[in-house]
Amino acid sequence: MKALVAVKRVVDANVKVRVKADKTGVDLTNVKMSINPFCEIAVEEAVRLKEKGAVTEIIVVSVGPQAAQEQIRSALALGADRGILVQTDDEVGALEVAKILKGIVDQEKPEVILLGKQAIDDDSNQVGQMLAALMGAGQGTFASEVKVDGGKVQVTREVDGGLQTVELALPAIITTDLRLNEPRYAALPNIMKARKKPLDTKSPSDYGVATGTKLKTILVESPADRKAGVQVKSVDELVEKLKNEAKVI
Template structure:
């Protein structure tokens, strides 16, 4: 079984995001970039499937700038067998990314596609669902547990009311949630081995898929700063302020 797993390059989750002075976007110069945390969970799950003998090959794919090869090398160090970078200088939207992934899926013919449920930069939570719709494949989103057999994949999904278990016929699309697993640390020997693993770069234009987006960012602003709190000397004063100033009681 071949597993295709997606990797997105985002600002590291430990970095405090800063908005550009002209409010045109987020500052990315000299900022640490990493694998999207949910994508890293998807990579870890794909590698675990291979370690169990269920998957025979794990292929990591990223769509983005040339610098995304760093994140793909990390995926190879985690345990992916080879990597594909669909290089584009533009920033395609979720639908354009899904269409590019569809072209790669049709070429690679995997039995399972694993994605992170969402990216921490745009928080769209759309690409996996769009890819499944374009392929006409069943989908299991927000997966907190996955059980794969020869013909089916059972996905335990996190929903508002608790957990829901669905059984999907392969091939299928599954998106990983936070509690699916805890990604391993990449060791130095595996980082060195990753440099020798196959790495393919494709121009997005060669896939025959337009990547024009219908969305345009007009302005990006940081959230308003919270005002400082006040101290009161007694419960009676607190109640009085809640009545007269906050007007909540």
């Protein structure tokens, strides 16, 4: 059984981003880039499924610039078997990424497709759902537990009212949430081995997809500085401030 895992190159979660002077986007000069944290959870879950014998091969895919090879190599060091970089320097929208992944799924025929539930740069939370629609396949989003059994997979997912478990026929799309697992650190020997694992380079046109996005960024601004809080001496004073100063009640 094959597992396909999509990963995205994003600014490292521990880096404080800087807005460009012209406010057209985020300044990426000399900024550390990493695998999107939710995508890293997806890689870890695929590796765990392989360790359990449910998966025999893990393919990692990324859409982005040549530098995204670094994130694919990181996933290979964590236990993936081979990588595919769909290389483009153009901006690519969520629907276009989903179409590229659909093309790869058609070629590779994976039974399990794992994605992070969202990327921390745009927080779109769209690619997994769009891919499921394009494939006409079942989806389990916001997964906190995954169990593969034969030709089916059970996904426990987080919903507003608690937890919901759905059973999906394979192939199925699963988007991972924070509580699913704790990603491992790559050991040095595995990092060295990852350099020799196969990594193919493709282009969006190989899958009949034109790059671009239907979204236009108008303005990017840093969040406003938070004001210092105040201490109150009684509940009555708290209610008074909430009512007359904050005007939230």
